[in-house]
Amino acid sequence: xxxxxxxxxxxxxxxxxxxxxxxxxxxxxxxxxxxxxxxxxxxxxxxxxxxxxxxxxxxxxxxxxxxxxxxxxxxxxxxxxxxxxxxxxxxxxxxxxxxxxxxxxxxxxxxxxxxxxxxxxxxxxxxxxxxxxxxxxxxxxxxxxxxxxxxxxxxxxxxxxxxxxxxx
Numbered sequence: 512x513x514x515x516x517x518x519x520x521x522x523x524x525x526x527x528x529x530x531x532x533x534x535x536x537x538x539x540x541x542x543x544x545x546x547x548x549x550x551x552x553x554x555x556x557x558x559x560x561x562x563x564x565x566x567x568x569x570x571x572x573x574x575x576x577x578x579x580x581x582x583x584x585x586x587x588x589x590x591x592x593x594x595x596x597x598x599x600x601x602x603x604x605x606x607x608x609x610x611x612x613x614x615x616x617x618x619x620x621x622x623x624x625x626x627x628x629x630x631x632x633x634x635x636x637x638x639x640x641x642x643x644x645x646x647x648x649x650x651x652x653x654x655x656x657x658x659x660x661x662x663x664x665x666x667x668x669x670x671x672x673x674x675x676x677x678x679x
Contacts, residue, residue: 539625540571541633545642546597548589560587563610563649564599566617568633570624577620580607611653618658629660638665 546565555561562584568577582604583589594600608616625631635642643663650657 537632538572539628539631541568541621541624541631542571543568543633543635543642545635545645546599547645548583548587548593557644557648561645561648562587563613563645564589564604565597566613568617568621570621573624575624577617579613579616580604581613582607582609584609610649611655614650614653614655621658621661631658631661632664633661634664634666636665637667638663639668640665 544567545563546567547561548564549558549561563581564583565580566578569575570577580599580603583601589599589601589604607613621631633643643665647657649655
């Protein structure tokens with residue numbers, strides 16, 4: 512995390528760094544979001560029928576994006592209730608890679624963005640309650656390892672801590 516020193520003079524003259532300039536110095540920071548075929552009928556991300564159908568990641572420093580749809584295993588469909596939320600339908604996945612290929616491509620892209628340096632920080636809203644759990648489940652089921660230098664940060668947990676008593 513960049514260390515910025517503020518003085519009364521710099522604050523008065525508004526010479527403090529912007530959020531964009533701070534974030535651009537964090538070369539290993541990624542924001543990500545996953546979409547799944549889950550819905551209220553599939554209440555747990557750990558269910559055997561709950562799968563990732565889209566990965567979207569942004570490298571904060573460069574603003575470059577990685578996005579792919581992910582083909583579901585044979586016999587698994589997207590419930591209409593889920594499609595109503597994210598707008599992704601079974602036919603959208605027809606030409607998409609399966610999870611193993613999509614994850615391999617993601618790892619390769621992240622490595623290129625970070626030039627192999629550590630740690631790599633992934634941020635998502637409700638990360639620990641959904642995105643990270645689903646990502647780990649998919650990797651475990653497909654015998655893929657999440658690199659040991661990847662760490663996950665939940666912005667929902669931070670907001671709940673900062674704003675107690677308010678819904679985040």
